[in-house]
Every structure is written in structure tokens, then in C-alpha cells.
Amino acid sequence: MKEPPVCSICRLPIPWGIVNPNHPLFGTIDHVIPLSKGGANSAANRRPAHRYCNARKRSGPIRAELVVDCRTVIVGVFTRSPALWPRGRRSRALLRAAGVQLSRTPIYKFPRKGSQ
Numbered sequence: 302m303k304e305p306p307v308c309s310i311c312r313l314p315i316p317w318g319i320v321n322p323n324h325p326l327f328g329t330i331d332h333v334i335p336l337s338k339g340g341a342n343s344a345a346n347r348r349p350a351h352r353y354c355n356a357r358k359r360s361g362p363i364r365a366e367l368v369v370d371c372r373t374v375i376v377g378v379f380t381r382s383p384a385l386w387p388r389g390r391r392s393r394a395l396l397r398a399a400g401v402q403l404s405r406t407p408i409y410k411f412p413r414k415g416s417q
């Protein structure tokens with residue numbers, strides 16, 4: 302499976318397939334120079350960012366404190382949501398380096414006959 306994009310703010314993966322635009326991990330476009338400050342809507346000015354990180358950044362600069370705050374929140378969301386862990390090697394390395402304890406057990410299991 303193709304590696305998902307990496308958030309330009311927290312540097313953690315933006316999982317494929319999140320369709321709820323209010324989900325903190327939903328993929329959005331961050332404009333390096335905000336449109337409100339005359340930035341172009343060109344590819345060079347567009348970078349991927351999580352919904353949460355983009356909302357926290359608003360039209361301000363990417364400060365170190367912002368990155369720390371965003372990473373803390375996004376790591377928390379990933380830790381609680383194993384179903385959203387991307388399967389790519391790069392994505393998993395980024396999550397592991399950020400402190401997400403990736404379990405070795407398979408995430409998707411077929412229910413056993415007789416259970417539930």
C-alpha cells in the first residue's frame with residue numbers, strides 16, 4: 302500500500318481513508334504563505350496537514366511549541382486508534398519514533414465461529 306502523506310506541521314502520517322472532515326487526523330491543505338496574506342494556491346505553497354494541526358496553526362508560523370503540542374495530541378489520537386495506523390514502513394517508523402506503542406498483534410481479526 303502506498304505510504305500516506307506526512308503532516309507538514311507535526312511530521313506524522315496522515316492516514317488514508319478518513320472521510321469525516323472533523324476528525325483530527327483528516328487530511329487538509331496547509332498554505333505555507335496563507336491565502337489571507339496573499340499566498341498563492343499553487344502546488345509550491347500547498348502542504349498536507351492534519352485537520353487538528355492546521356486548525357492550531359491557523360495563519361501563524363510553525364513554532365517549536367506548536368509542533369510539540371500538535372505531536373502530543375496526534376500521538377494520543379493514534380495511540381487510541383490502532384485501526385488508523387498506516388501499514389507503510391515509513392509511516393510505522395515515524396509513529397514508533399514519536400512514541401506510539403505499535404502492537405505486534407494483527408489489528409483486523411476475523412471473529413471466531415461461535416463468538417459474538
Ligand SMILES: [Zn+2]
Binds near residue numbers: 308309312371375
Ligand atoms: Zn499533524
